Amino acid sequence: MIVALAVEIGNVVRCFGSVRALAGVSLAVEEGEFFGLLGPNGAGKTTLISVLAGLTRADSGTVRVLGHDVIADYRKARRALGVVPQELVFDPFFTVRETLEIQSGYFGIRHNDAWIDEILHHLDLTAKADANMRSLSGGMKRRVLVGQALVHKPPVIVLDEPTAGVDVELRQSLWAFIRKLNRDGHTIILTTHYLEEAEALCGRIAMLKAGRVVALDTTKNLLANVAGLTVRLVADRVPASWQHRVTSHDAHGFVVGLDSYADLEALLAALRADAIRIDELALLETDLEQVFLRIMGTARPPAPESRS
Amino acid sequence: MIRVAGAGWLTLLYKEVLRFWKVAFQTILAPMITALLYLLIFSHVLESRVSVFGGQIGYTAFLVPGLVMMSVLQNAFANTSSSLIGSKMTGNMIFILLTPLSPADFFAAYVLGAMVRGLVVGAGVFVVTLFFVPSLLVLPHPFWALAFALLGSAILGTLGLIAGIWAEKFDQLSAFQNFLITPLTFLSGVFYSIHSLPPFWQSVSHANPFFYMIDGFRYGFFGLSDVPPALSLGIVAGCALLLSVLALTLLRRGWKLRP
Numbered sequence: 160m161i162v163a164l165a166v167e168i169g170n171v172v173r174c175f176g177s178v179r180a181l182a183g184v185s186l187a188v189e190e191g192e193f194f195g196l197l198g199p200n201g202a203g204k205t206t207l208i209s210v211l212a213g214l215t216r217a218d219s220g221t222v223r224v225l226g227h228d229v230i231a232d233y234r235k236a237r238r239a240l241g242v243v244p245q246e247l248v249f250d251p252f253f254t255v256r257e258t259l260e261i262q263s264g265y266f267g268i269r270h271n272d273a274w275i276d277e278i279l280h281h282l283d284l285t286a287k288a289d290a291n292m293r294s295l296s297g298g299m300k301r302r303v304l305v306g307q308a309l310v311h312k313p314p315v316i317v318l319d320e321p322t323a324g325v326d327v328e329l330r331q332s333l334w335a336f337i338r339k340l341n342r343d344g345h346t347i348i349l350t351t352h353y354l355e356e357a358e359a360l361c362g363r364i365a366m367l368k369a370g371r372v373v374a375l376d377t378t379k380n381l382l383a384n385v386a387g388l389t390v391r392l393v394a395d396r397v398p399a400s401w402q403h404r405v406t407s408h409d410a411h412g413f414v415v416g417l418d419s420y421a422d423l424e425a426l427l428a429a430l431r432a433d434a435i436r437i438d439e440l441a442l443l444e445t446d447l448e449q450v451f452l453r454i455m456g457t458a459r460p461p462a463p464e465s466r467s
Numbered sequence: 468m469i470r471v472a473g474a475g476w477l478t479l480l481y482k483e484v485l486r487f488w489k490v491a492f493q494t495i496l497a498p499m500i501t502a503l504l505y506l507l508i509f510s511h512v513l514e515s516r517v518s519v520f521g522g523q524i525g526y527t528a529f530l531v532p533g534l535v536m537m538s539v540l541q542n543a544f545a546n547t548s549s550s551l552i553g554s555k556m557t558g559n560m561i562f563i564l565l566t567p568l569s570p571a572d573f574f575a576a577y578v579l580g581a582m583v584r585g586l587v588v589g590a591g592v593f594v595v596t597l598f599f600v601p602s603l604l605v606l607p608h609p610f611w612a613l614a615f616a617l618l619g620s621a622i623l624g625t626l627g628l629i630a631g632i633w634a635e636k637f638d639q640l641s642a643f644q645n646f647l648i649t650p651l652t653f654l655s656g657v658f659y660s661i662h663s664l665p666p667f668w669q670s671v672s673h674a675n676p677f678f679y680m681i682d683g684f685r686y687g688f689f690g691l692s693d694v695p696p697a698l699s700l701g702i703v704a705g706c707a708l709l710l711s712v713l714a715l716t717l718l719r720r721g722w723k724l725r726p
Contacts, residue, residue, distance in 0.1 A: 214564055215726050234567035242565050248558035252486050264478025265566035307562060 551631025612687025
């Protein structure tokens, strides 16, 4: 079976002064995938999306959207791409409907009312169609941004932190809509700080760190590869011989990585030997957060940024 | 859904016109009032004291085409520059940058939008001034006047485009306006014939491209000018061409917009 590539990123380098925002990134996203792009702040996620969208130019390397080079064949590449930007931007001069009609017109599409009505409906914006953009709440503006990215029915949709600062209800309805688009054949590329979101939605994930891809696999494999168990332990301290197994430590206690249940015996024995009283002990399921922490080699995940 | 190939720039033009139209009070009416104030004050003070073109026409009549053209030029500049810096400051420029619009589409839409604004304000000023000088209704050379209005607004629209892309803050833009556009406009013969200037300042005025726009435009009204209108037209068209090439080159390179 030949699977076409929705996005092909080949050895992309982008420097800002002495900072290498992208230090040779290569990725391929197949058509129809729900792909996650994760990484801490400053890992290069947004720069990579900017290069993909033609908002900034790579110093070297190639980027193609459905086979169209984003520089040489930018018209076709941009027609194939819908981008929901991270910043909550809007044009204060227009209403919601005008905003969508104008965006549609930029792509040379007239008489797009049926699709615009459908977008408004799915994003729960129908009642706000004639409201000025200025009068909308942050969550509503975010929905309009999603709508603007979809007006030209792009086969590839990129969402750069679409749920940052968005309430739970909208998050649910937004994901339901994005999932539907994915089922209908759209390729989705998502960056997010919410690891549980990526875990629930993405079939495959790339992790970026300091401008490099440090992990690239199916979500399933990533979770499976972090073998073993995790224990949350509430106690005064952890035996010295177990210090190196502590992956995080906060007010809720210690999180300790184990290779197997046999290790649990050893941990309990060590605690007993040091006469450390256990206030609480819980076995945790492996989740993407632990995968993320292990791969990033940091003690704590980046805190979700609060954005206006 | 109908896809009209290459029609995206028309939407951008429509958006540019809609943008200033929605705030017409500030973008059309306010500059008209300013021009009328100039007319009232200068004509009141100077009508009986200043002789232009050897006394062939009254000062107020002389002043009208100058003010009309000044309004055309200043508003064409204001439209592109304020639209672009506004989009950059609020970040909504991204909506245009994500589309397949080419540099030529971008240029055409913004500059034509600026020309529409400039010409609408200029026409408004002209209509109102007819109450003061009704004899101006019949122009001896209307097509000359129109040619200079079109080229002048295109030049200032293009200058506004370059300034709007260049400026990163509003004060940089107002510096561009206050130290370049306003002096060049005011010293171009809007309010006087350069023949009334000392020889040195006459020759300085000849180095100002805005002078040729105003002088050529005025020729359309009176059949009189400081320099032959064909020469002015050539200089103004040359400036328009040079600036257009510059603006298109900057847009193709993604200067400031696609870093």
